[in-house]
Amino acid sequence: MTPQPGQIPSEIAAWFDARQWRIRRHQSDMLAAADRGHHALLVADTGAGKTLSGFLPTLAAFCPSRIGAGEPPEGLHTLYVSPLKALATDVQRNLLTPVQEMGLSIRIETRSGDTPSDRKARQRAKPPHILLTTPESLSLLLSYPEAPELFAGLRRIVIDEVHAFATGKRGDLLALSLSRLQAIAPRLQRAALSATLAEPDEYRGWLAPWGEIDSVELVEGEPGAEPDVAILLPREERIPWSGHAATWAIPQLIEQVKTHRTTLIFTNTRFLAEYIFQELWDANEDNLPIGIHHGSLSREARRKVEAAMADGKLRALVCTASLDLGIDWGDIDLVVQMGAPKGSSRLLQRIGRANHRLDSPSAAVLVPGNRFEFLEAFAAQEAVREGQRDGDAFRPGGLDVLAQHVMAMACCGPFREGELLAEIRSSLSYAWVDEAIFARVVEFVATGGYALRSYDRFRRIVRDRDGTWRLTHPEHAARHRLNAGIIVDAEMLDVRFRNGRSLGKVEEGFGASLEPGDTFRFAGMDLEVESLKDLELIVRAAKRSATIPSYMGQRMPISTHLAERVRTMLSDRAGWARFPDDVREWLEVQDWRSHLPAPGRLLVESFPHRNLSYTSYYTFEGWNANQSLGMLITRRMEDRGLGPLGFVATDYTLVVWSLKAVDDPAALLSPDILTHEFVDWVQQSYLLRRAFREVAVISGLVERQQPGQRKSGRQVTFSTDLIYDVLRKYEPDHLLIEAAWADARARMTDVARVADVLDRAAREVDHVILDRISPLAVPALSMIGRESLPSGAADDDLLLEAESLASVAMRLDPEETD
Structure with missing residues (x-):
C-alpha cells in the first residue's frame, strides 16, 4: 500500500516517541514534498531539527514498513553537502545514533580534503548509502570516470546552511555539480536547509533546475523561542572611542564563563581569536578549561577541540566563523560575540549555537569594541528581536x-x-x-x-x-x-614541532619575516622559531611571546540592512534615551557641534587638525567601499590641486587629509567617478592583479601544487603576474581578465555600495565646516597610522590617541558655556 505524502513510517514514529519528542510540522512537510516528487527549501530556526528534516525522506526509504517485501536501496542514495568539514563530521555523529536505534541498515561516511586517499578510492568503488561532503569534494568526485555509474542511483541531495555559500563561488561550483548530477540521475530530488534566509524565493530559484522554480516547495519551520540577546557594557567606565578587541571586557567575560556550563566566544578574525584567547588565559586564575578553534589550526588540533566540546570537557571555546554553522553541541548555554556582529543573519546563526533547542531561548552577549560598534550591536539586537534578516545578493x-x-x-x-x-x-x-x-x-x-x-x-x-x-x-x-x-587563501606555511607534530598554518608573509630565535603565539601556545625549511616553520615551545600571526582574509563589512538601521537610530533623537550616558553624550555633542547622518543623505564634515585639512564622509557602507571611495576621491583631489596626503577607512567613515581644504565635496562625488576614473584606478592598482591571481588559480591556469611539490606563494604570484602582464598587453579581453574584473568590482571594491554613496551624494550632501574635529570623527582619526596593524594589536595606543582627540572634540569652550 502506497503511503500518503508525509506519512511517518512506524520505525521513525516509534523512535520519536521513545525520546518523548514530537515530529514537527516542517519535518513531516519535508517528507511530504519528497513523497510528491518535489524539491524543497526548508527555512527554520536553529534547533528546529532542520538536518533531520532533510534526512527524513532518506531514512523513510530504508524503513521496512515502507519497503514492505522489497529490498532496501543499494549504492549511493543521498548526498549531504555542507560548507564546513566540521559540520559534516558533526552530522555524521548525530545521524548514526537514530539510524542505529531505528535498526536501519544504512552506511554513512564523510568525504573531504581530510579524508585519507585509500578511503576515497574505496568510496568510489563501494560507496556508502549516505555520503557527507563539501562542494569542492563533490566536484572532484564528479571528475572521475566512474562518476556516472557512482551517481546513477542517487535519489537525494541535501544542502545544509545553503545561505553560507550559495551566493558565492562555492555556490557556483555546487550549482554546476547539481546540474551534472541531475543529468546523471534525472529522478534526483534537491533539498536545501537554512535558518537565516532574507529572500527565500531567490534561493528557490537557485536550487531549482532553471525555469522550474515551482518544483521547489518552500517549507517554513515552526517558530522557536525568542533569543535573549544582551549588550555587555563596561562597569562604571565609558565605552571606548576606538579599537576592536574589546579587551576591557575580559574580567567580565571570565565571570560569564564561570557562571555558565559552556560558553562559545566568536571573533571576526583568526588574529582576534588568538588575541582574545591569550587575554582570557592570562586572566584565568581558576584554570578553567578554555580552547581555541579557527581554520588555520591543524586538522588534529581542530578535531581534538571539537571532541572535547562534544564531550562537555571545555568551559569556553574562542572561535571564528569556522564554527558558525550548525554544530550541535547541546551543553553550550551562552554565545558571546566579540566586536561588531556585521549582520543580523550572521548574528542569528551564531546565537543559535546556544541551547540549540527550538523551545528554549538562546542566550547571547554582544561585546562592542567601540562606540560605533555599540550602535551596530544595538541595531543588530533590534533586528534579531524583530526577526529581520539580511544576506548577500546573487550574481x-x-x-x-x-x-x-x-x-x-x-x-x-x-x-x-x-x-x-x-x-x-x-x-x-x-x-x-x-x-x-x-x-x-x-x-x-x-x-x-x-x-x-x-x-x-x-x-x-x-x-x-x-x-x-x-x-x-x-x-x-x-x-x-x-x-x-x-x-584561494594567501599562501601558507606549515607550523610544526621538530618531531613532526603539526600545529596548523600561518601566512607565508608572516612566516618569512621570522628568523631563528623569534617568538610568536599560535594555537594558544608560545612558540620559538628554530628554522624555516621547505615551506615549513619548525618551532619549539617558548616561555613567552607577544607577537600573534595576522591573516589577510576577507573583511566582513557591515550589512546594508544594519547600516540603514544605524543611520535611522542616529536621526531618532528620542531613541537615544535607550543608550548609555557616554554614548548619548557623544551623540548630543555631535548634534550640537555639527549634524548627524540621516537616511538618504550623506554627511560630510571639514575641519582643521594639526595644521592640515580633514574631511570626513559618513557613508556606513563598509570598509571595502570606503577604501575604494578614498582611492577615487584622492585622485580627484590630486587633479584639483588640493594636495591629498592620505586617508583612513572604517566600516562607517572615510577620513581624508590634505594640504588644502575641500570646499565642495559634491564635486568629488559626481557619479561619473565610476566610469573612466574607476577603470583607470583599478587597472593601475594591485586589486586587479590580486583578483587575477585568484581566478588564474581557480580556473586551473596556474597550479599551486605539482606531484610531490608545492609552490610557494611568491612563485604563484610571480607566475600570475607574468601571465597578467602578457594578457594585458596582447589579449586585454581575455576570459580571465574579464573574470578578474567581475571579482574586483563585486568583492574587492564593493562598487555597488560605492554607487549607493554617490547616489545619496547626488540627492543631498550635508556639508558642515567646523573649527575642529567632531565627536563622530574621533574613532576614525585615532586609527591613522595604525590601520595596517591587526585588529587588537595596538588597542592601548588607540585608546590613548582616541581619548586625546575626544578631549578636543567634546570640550566645552568658556564662551560656549555662558
Whole structure:
C-alpha cells in the first residue's frame, strides 16, 4: 500500500516517541514534498531539527514498513553537502545514533580534503548509502570516470546552511555539480536547509533546475523561542572611542564563563581569536578549561577541540566563523560575540549555537569594541528581536569556476560542447551563458587563450574529428584534482614541532619575516622559531611571546540592512534615551557641534587638525567601499590641486587629509567617478592583479601544487603576474581578465555600495565646516597610522590617541558655556 505524502513510517514514529519528542510540522512537510516528487527549501530556526528534516525522506526509504517485501536501496542514495568539514563530521555523529536505534541498515561516511586517499578510492568503488561532503569534494568526485555509474542511483541531495555559500563561488561550483548530477540521475530530488534566509524565493530559484522554480516547495519551520540577546557594557567606565578587541571586557567575560556550563566566544578574525584567547588565559586564575578553534589550526588540533566540546570537557571555546554553522553541541548555554556582529543573519546563526533547542531561548552577549560598534550591536539586537534578516545578493556565476568545471568534466570523460552547455545552462547561476561565451571558456581550457596557445603546458583538452573534446594527456586529470578548489587563501606555511607534530598554518608573509630565535603565539601556545625549511616553520615551545600571526582574509563589512538601521537610530533623537550616558553624550555633542547622518543623505564634515585639512564622509557602507571611495576621491583631489596626503577607512567613515581644504565635496562625488576614473584606478592598482591571481588559480591556469611539490606563494604570484602582464598587453579581453574584473568590482571594491554613496551624494550632501574635529570623527582619526596593524594589536595606543582627540572634540569652550 502506497503511503500518503508525509506519512511517518512506524520505525521513525516509534523512535520519536521513545525520546518523548514530537515530529514537527516542517519535518513531516519535508517528507511530504519528497513523497510528491518535489524539491524543497526548508527555512527554520536553529534547533528546529532542520538536518533531520532533510534526512527524513532518506531514512523513510530504508524503513521496512515502507519497503514492505522489497529490498532496501543499494549504492549511493543521498548526498549531504555542507560548507564546513566540521559540520559534516558533526552530522555524521548525530545521524548514526537514530539510524542505529531505528535498526536501519544504512552506511554513512564523510568525504573531504581530510579524508585519507585509500578511503576515497574505496568510496568510489563501494560507496556508502549516505555520503557527507563539501562542494569542492563533490566536484572532484564528479571528475572521475566512474562518476556516472557512482551517481546513477542517487535519489537525494541535501544542502545544509545553503545561505553560507550559495551566493558565492562555492555556490557556483555546487550549482554546476547539481546540474551534472541531475543529468546523471534525472529522478534526483534537491533539498536545501537554512535558518537565516532574507529572500527565500531567490534561493528557490537557485536550487531549482532553471525555469522550474515551482518544483521547489518552500517549507517554513515552526517558530522557536525568542533569543535573549544582551549588550555587555563596561562597569562604571565609558565605552571606548576606538579599537576592536574589546579587551576591557575580559574580567567580565571570565565571570560569564564561570557562571555558565559552556560558553562559545566568536571573533571576526583568526588574529582576534588568538588575541582574545591569550587575554582570557592570562586572566584565568581558576584554570578553567578554555580552547581555541579557527581554520588555520591543524586538522588534529581542530578535531581534538571539537571532541572535547562534544564531550562537555571545555568551559569556553574562542572561535571564528569556522564554527558558525550548525554544530550541535547541546551543553553550550551562552554565545558571546566579540566586536561588531556585521549582520543580523550572521548574528542569528551564531546565537543559535546556544541551547540549540527550538523551545528554549538562546542566550547571547554582544561585546562592542567601540562606540560605533555599540550602535551596530544595538541595531543588530533590534533586528534579531524583530526577526529581520539580511544576506548577500546573487550574481552571475564566475567564468573561472565554469572553466574549472569544464576541466573536471573532461577528466570524467570526453564531452560534446553543445550537450555540456545545455547541462550548464540548467542552473540559475549559468543560465546567462550563451554559445559564444561558452566557446570562449572551452577554448581557454583547451589552449589558455590566444596569447598563450603556443605554450604546450596550457593545452589541456583537444577536439577530435567527431566533435568531442577529450584530455590531451591523462596526467592533466591528476593535476586538476591536485589543484581544483574555490578557496584561494594567501599562501601558507606549515607550523610544526621538530618531531613532526603539526600545529596548523600561518601566512607565508608572516612566516618569512621570522628568523631563528623569534617568538610568536599560535594555537594558544608560545612558540620559538628554530628554522624555516621547505615551506615549513619548525618551532619549539617558548616561555613567552607577544607577537600573534595576522591573516589577510576577507573583511566582513557591515550589512546594508544594519547600516540603514544605524543611520535611522542616529536621526531618532528620542531613541537615544535607550543608550548609555557616554554614548548619548557623544551623540548630543555631535548634534550640537555639527549634524548627524540621516537616511538618504550623506554627511560630510571639514575641519582643521594639526595644521592640515580633514574631511570626513559618513557613508556606513563598509570598509571595502570606503577604501575604494578614498582611492577615487584622492585622485580627484590630486587633479584639483588640493594636495591629498592620505586617508583612513572604517566600516562607517572615510577620513581624508590634505594640504588644502575641500570646499565642495559634491564635486568629488559626481557619479561619473565610476566610469573612466574607476577603470583607470583599478587597472593601475594591485586589486586587479590580486583578483587575477585568484581566478588564474581557480580556473586551473596556474597550479599551486605539482606531484610531490608545492609552490610557494611568491612563485604563484610571480607566475600570475607574468601571465597578467602578457594578457594585458596582447589579449586585454581575455576570459580571465574579464573574470578578474567581475571579482574586483563585486568583492574587492564593493562598487555597488560605492554607487549607493554617490547616489545619496547626488540627492543631498550635508556639508558642515567646523573649527575642529567632531565627536563622530574621533574613532576614525585615532586609527591613522595604525590601520595596517591587526585588529587588537595596538588597542592601548588607540585608546590613548582616541581619548586625546575626544578631549578636543567634546570640550566645552568658556564662551560656549555662558
